[in-house]
Amino acid sequence: MFYREAGQFKTSYIADGQIFPIRQDRIAFALLLFVAFIVVPVIGSEYWFSAILIPSLVLALAALGLNLLTGYAGQLSLGSAAFMAVGAYAAYNFQLRIEGIPILLSFVLAGLCSAAVGVLFGLPSLRIKGFYLAVATLAAQFFVVWVLTKFAWFSNDSSSGVISAQKVVIFGYVFNTPVKNYLLVLSIVSLMALLAKNIVRSSTGRAWMAVRDMDVAAEVIGIPLMTTKLLAFAVSSFYCGVAGALYAFCYLGSVEPDGFSLDLSLRILFMIIIGGVGSIMGAFLGSAFILLLPILLDHWLPPLAALLHLPMRSESISHIQSMLFGGLIIFFLIAEPHGLARLWQIGKEKLRLWPFPH
């Protein structure tokens, strides 16, 4: 009913290799993009842009970066926030110290700086795996925050270590309202998600997956472990770095090293666990879920409690949130390790067969 695929034939290699092989999916995705780029900016409120859409897109980009590394290449990392911090501070310093540098170029350079740091902290991955690697990336988390706090040069000698992002101007056009920032973030994130989708479909992505599934076997069939793993760290950190720059420039406007704490790294990790490890869409689902759930609880719980005549203080909501998150993470790890993206996939398979399951 929803998916009537009769008559859709693939007659060329190009048709066979496209991202959305089913016509209905292509239409749905085009509609989604239309809504995101045209409809949402028209109907969305300022609150939606600055409190929900921008942060969820930016964090989705960071989660995407982590997903490339953890979900595709199988290297567990706890340093995503640190790589975001590198990106944020690098973009700030490029803008500050190089007169007239285009902002997009400084975002790219910030991503490259972050990639370099990522490669550095990815080196231990050549020797150690699993939990031990997670601990090694934890070192990145603490080291980067320490460096940014310790050396005042990075924050232009600000007495507090806090940096305040410069104005975002592209070709003389100033991005100063939430809706403009949203469109900028959306464009960058869409492009980078498209790029990521193609990377994981290419030989690079296949090499990552081979390494993830069994690195000895991968080496035997001729995949160079060193370059593959380090490339995964570089690409992942690049994504996190750009996300960090967007976090500073388009979302908060001012950041401090302590803001990029282990807490944020773990949140990004939860996003891919809940959203779906090893899936591009999972990063988006996960970030939307982690960001929206607390906000929904904030809106729902007080009226619900009033209805049931229960006492409700603003702090209770935070406690309930922590409990729910803990429960959900355990639930997903047990019931559906591939997260929301996998649920979506199952749903879609069912929809393709419905109403005639066989």
Add this chain to the structure above:
Amino acid sequence: MKPLQRLLLCCVAALAGLAALPAQADDQFIALADYRVGPYGANGQAFYGGFIDYLSYVDLKEGGVNGVKLTWEECETEYNNAKGVECYERLKTKDPVTKGTAYNVMATGVAYALIDKSAEDKVPLMMVGYGRTDAVDGSVFPWAFPLVTTYQMQVSAIVKYLSSKNGGSLAGKKIVYLYHDSAYGKEPIVALEAESAIGKFKLVEIPVAHPGNEQGAQWLRIRQENPDYVIFWGWGVMNQTALKAAQKVGFPRDHMVGSWWAGSEEDTVPAGEAAKGYMSATWNVAGTGVPLIADIEKVVYGAGKGNMQDKAKVGTVLYNRGVSVAVAMVEAIRTAQGKYGKGKVVSGEQMRWALENLNITNARLGQLGATGLLPEIKTSCANHEGSGMVKIQQWDGTKWNIITPDWIEGNKALIHPLFMANAAKYAKEKGITPACMK
């Protein structure tokens, strides 16, 4: 399939529920992006409890400000920057006129993130005793108010106090500055270095990494340095740890002076005996001896409208601080009504004018029953701080006692130029032309 559909329907319904409801139009709506959980939750409970109690008190006692009822709504930030921004964005749409009146988030990181946003939305940001200190320069930061005291002025006042204890000079003495290695702990360093250059005392800076529950190495170093005084910029769990560690190495507690974040019952009670004799700066006095606090207890708690779950905390340092900030805010609302029309709701712009032209005299504090609770405040465009005065209090094992009867003012001539220089640098970085707003 069915459950999936239902799930989708729920999501759609949930998103529809996010549309904000406006507050009552003829009340003065005050947005409270506060925190009662998280690492500093205990501090937030006492502080915001006091704040809300004073608002209730004004409503109960006088029926609001010149008849305009005060209403408020809380939003939990958990001391987290991203959640703080979300709260701010949500609360500012609740009332299109007041936009939340003025924001006091009690978290430096959140305050920094709101500086640009609040200026764009035309609603003032109150950073009472914390936050971006160079916002003292109102020509660069018209919408941000680091009221009453900044870290730099406070450390300068502490140095002044110590030198007055030593016959007016600290020359040849040695002072250790032990601090939380973060924005908060690093800000006073510039001021201390300037003080040490003119006061000719030796300064040793020792950082403590967050959260500071391990300070063995630092206190060993302090024992080796054997300083005359320790100035202490601690936070949260770091405070009690430092007091216990000082006891262990035998450093006299009555030679330790903390900042106002390191001087509440939450810091000294867990340290037990080790805290006895410890001193700290404060810009408000503790205790229920102040007539206003006693009256709040009678009026608000008598009516069963008190906000504190633990009523024993009424009159603690942080509770009284919350009341003091609320007094400053309500007086600003009164000032704004005085100019723009009594009995009218005050908008964000009008509130900004009032905060820049605030004049809370001792006579006025006397009328409120708050004599000595907080210092006089007189702001202007060139001075958004408005006071810069603190007192020194000492813990006697059960309560905080004020040991300097008069307010001590930091060395304004030395410190304020530092702010101006910083603000000018910020203006250049951001491309702002400094100008006072009318």
